[in-house]
Amino acid sequence: MCAEMSDSQLFPSLNINLLQEPILQKVSGILDQTSDRGWKKLASVIASDRRFKLSSQEIHQCSLKVLDSEGSPTRSLLRLMGDRGCTTKELSEFLQSIGQSEAITILKPPGIKVTVQPGSMAVLSGHMVKLCCVASGHPVVNYQWFKMNKEVLHGNSSELVFNPVRVEDAGYYICRVNNGYSFNFSDWALLDVFESNLNCYGIPDNKLHIHTQPKPQKLITGDRLLLECIAIGKPLPTYQWYRNGLALQDETNKPYTVLSVSVEHRGVYHCKVTSGKESEDSIKVDVEVLGSGQYRKNFAVECTEEELTSVLEIDEKEEDTFFATDKVALLIGNMSYKNHTQLKAPMVDVYELTNLLRQLDFKVVSLLDLTELEMRNAVKEFLLLLDKGVYGLLYYAGHGYENYGNSFMVPIDAPKPYGSSNCMCVQSILKLMQEKETGLNVFLLDMCRKRNQYDDTIVIPDSLKVTANIVFGYATCQGAEAFEIQRSDLANGIFMKFLKKRLLEEKKITVLLDQVAEDMGRCQLTKGMQALEIRSSLSAKRALTDRIQQSACSLESSKSNLQWAKANELPESMCIEFECGVKIQLGFAAEFSNVLIIYTRIVEKPSDIINCNANITNFPLDLYVDPKEANKQTPEETGSFLVSKDLPKHCLYTRLSSLQTLKENLTFTVCLSYMYHGIEDILDEHKEIDVGRPLISKLDIHSGIQNPCSKSCLFPDSPCHVPEYFGATSHQRRYVQPPSYSQSMYFRVCPDSRLGYLPECSTSPNIPEENADEYSDFPSIM
Structure with missing residues (x-):
């Protein structure tokens, strides 16, 4: 940054008549009393400038002001110049030319x-x-x-x-x-x-008080230790944790965590909280850490000799056959992030997984680019389908992170930075799934699992039930990133590249994922950077290929199934006939449950009509459609690469995405333009079309309803260290560069761009356009 600024930079372009009167009077007093550098010298310089056309008669009128008791020739001259648009910057230039530095100093804007x-x-x-x-x-x-x-x-x-x-x-x-x-x-x-809470009423607003006290813990080696101390006070409280009376180095957060405890972590813990000159100690709590042998001794399960005999007499040769009462899947792929790195792979991954799961008789809803509200409402609809014995599968591809053992999915409207209140906690969804007594809960999470440095919130969902029906397939290990493959215009995630090759195999789901992990381990491009991690409590040989054996279900479950089926319901194809005799076929195809392809084709026209074209336009306002990307000659021109081979040829194609935002029926206008032989005039006709609520728009997931994960998505605690803002964060999906020999397939690096935080002045409310440059100095939080 330059140490000094020029005078022209110091003076704003402000009309001198808008200056405050005390400033004008001080300038006038200096120029009235000075002869060689006074107002007459200033007037002669201004008179020679063609911009202001100052005449000798006007200068004479200014000089007559000396006859008034409180008159000022300079003040009269400045008023005259202000009426002609003279700015402080121009006046300072005139004063500079006559060497009047004292008056210039008065005009300089005061600091603040x-x-x-x-x-x-x-x-x-x-x-x-x-x-x-x-x-x-x-x-x-x-x-x-x-x-x-x-x-x-x-x-x-x-x-x-x-x-x-x-x-x-x-x-x-x-x-x-x-x-x-x-x-x-x-x-x-x-x-x-x-x-x-009830314990805090009557506490003065600024007085230091510990709001949440740590609790004693009884753990075994390998468990996670979590102690939390939260205080209120002004100034902001600071924290220091102690074990056995000794301060723990660098442990100055509200939570104190140890991911995997050992016997050396046992002891008496407390936290000292300080706010200004006040300080307060939390209660002291015992943390007991037991070895595995002690654990078995102290927590043994009692049983009789007969019960023990029956346990040992399990027939290992007997193989049970497992059935699902139903199979449902929700697939979410987030790519078009508003404040974060854009992704490519989720579109292809969701599309290919949708087709595979439908071959396994799953009822699938596949959605792209959901906001936080839309994600929560989609999950709520998904939960309504679950019942006793149902196989439920949730797949997510997009940005994500993991804090304290909890995984968070990031919606496309997440701010920068984001925290748990802006995202969806996967473990909270699992808790709600368990309440339905499902037969199998599968989570396939194709996202990064790095820790979110901007979010120190410790989300503790309600206790999960001890069930043997949970499988987590993480695309990468804890603390690592997930990667995408790019091939021409289409992309795959590394995880989906290997998963799709084995998904249809009739194997226990954990065995199948183990083999996918082995396949990924042989991939040289991501070796040492990404490895599949599997977490499972599955004790039976349940597989995604298990057959459905339907049982009696509740009325509510039947209604939800019907609604879910409608989320993939397309409008019927139709033929439209215009008064001129032209007939147009309208067809519809679904790329995803919230992406609709409309294609039009002229199927019949009178012989005397030439240059006949039919376009569709005038879509609902809440469904944004770029006219430049509508009515294209090929599906690829609309951005639809995945279903192009299944669409009829020689049509005009329009791709409508984000159908979940549709609040009313989908309506549009078919515009027909044509000419007759021998007539140069172009004629046109219009037909208004209403196709109802196609695909996901029937579920109204755009509307504001109760948050199904409200217990786990509280507003996050602020970071211990004030965050720094970057163009991309470390817990976003990444690209990786391959060896140069790969031609048919390549990887692309998308490094974190460390851009200073700047507000978007052009879109910020109430910021005048002429002052937008001032906001380029908006400070980063350092």
């Missing part, structure tokens, strides 16, 4: 300084909370508060008041102050908000 910074704090919901920012340097100061990079509605005063404060108000805040000439920013302030 934040004298009172907003303070970070941790508070309870339901209280009134204020963030305060005070600036000096000018009589008039304007304030604008931001939460991250979003303006706060009505946040235009020095105090930002939350009355009452809510959990969703938690986050980082900053205040922008300006005085019409310059601007400045306050420090970032973190507002941490926790739900109130």
Whole structure:
């Protein structure tokens, strides 16, 4: 950055009539009293400038102001120049030419300084909370508060008041102050908000108080240790954990975790919390760590001799035959992220897995590019299908992360950075699936599993049941990334590349995944970077190929099955006849459950009609369709590469994606244009078409309904260290570069771009376009 700025950079292009009167009077006083560098010298310089056309008569009128008791020739001259559009920048140039540096100094915009910074704090919901920012340097100061990079509605005063404060108000805040000439920013302030409980009523707002105390633990070696201490107070509390009275180095987070404990971790733990000059110790808790032998001794299962004999007499030769009462699958592929790296593979992966699962008699709904609300509602519809003995499969491909053993799927509208409140916790979905007494729960997660450095929230879903019907197939190991393969315009994820080759095999699901893991292990391109991880509690030989043996189901389950089937229901093909005698066939195909292909073809026209064309247009406003990508000669031109071989030839094709956003019936207009032999005029006719609610639009997953994972998707605790913003994060799916010899298949590297955080001024509300450059200095949270 340059150490100095030129005078032209210091002066804003502001009409001099808009300057405050005290400034104009000071400039006038200097020029009125100076002869060689006074107002007459200034007037002669201005008169020689063609832009302002100052006449000798006007200069004479200005000189007559000396006859008034409080008259000022300079003030009259400046008023005259302001009326003709003279700016402070131009006036400073005129003053510079006559050597009037003293007047230039007065015109320089005053600086602005934040004298009172907003303070970070941790508070309870339901209280009134204020963030305060005070600036000096000018009589008039304007304030604008931001939460991250979003303006706060009505946040235009020095105090930002939350009355009452809510959990969703938690986050980082900053205040922008300006005085019409310059601007400045306050420090970032973190507002941490926790739900109130009965033990906290009557506590003063700013007093330090431990809201959540650590709890004693009894573990065996290899278990995860989790102790949590949460405090409220202003300034923001800091934490230090102790074991047996000794401070633990670098353990300064609200949670204290050890992923795999050993005997050396046993002891008495407590946390010291400090807020300003106040400090408070949490209660001291015992952490007992037992060896495996102790565990078997202390937690033995009692049984009689007869029961033990019956256990040992299991007939190993007997092979049970397993059935599913039904098979349902929800497949989600997120690619078109609004704030994060775009992906390619999920589209192909979801499409190919859909076709394979349908061959195994699964009822499949496949969806691309879902927002957080749409993902939650799609999962809710999926859960309605589950019942006793049903095989449920959830596949997700997209960005993701894993914190403290919980996996989170990232929707396309997730902010930057995102936390657990913006994503879906897979373990919470599993808990809801278990409540349905399902016969098999399969999760195939094709996403990265790196830790999210911006999210220190410890999500603890309700206890999972001890069941033997859970299988997790992770595309990569904990703490690692998942990769994509790119081949021309189509892409595969590494996981799906190997999974699709074995999915139809009649093998126990865990055996099948084991073989997929072995296949992936032989892939030289990702060796040492990606390896399939399998977690299973499956004790029976259940397979995806098991046959369906339907049983009596509830009325609600029957309704849900019918609704799920409608999510793949297409409009019927139709023939449209126009008054001129032309007939057009309208056909429909589904690429995914929320992607519809419409194709049109002229099937009959009178012999005297030439240059006949039929296009479709005027789609519902909530279903965005780019006219440039509609009515194409080939499906590939619309972006539809996967079903092109199955569509009829010689048609015009239009691809409608994101059908889940459709709030009403799908309507559009068929526009026919044609000419008759010997007539140069182009004629046209229109037909309005209503095809109802196709595919996923029937389920209304765009609407706001209760969050099925509300217990696991609370607003995240703020990071221990204030986050730095990057163009891409480490827990996003990645590309990898192959050896140069590969021609038919290649990998593409997409490195994390470490871009400084800048707000999108062009889309931020209430930011004047002429001031947009000022926002290029919006500070990063460092």
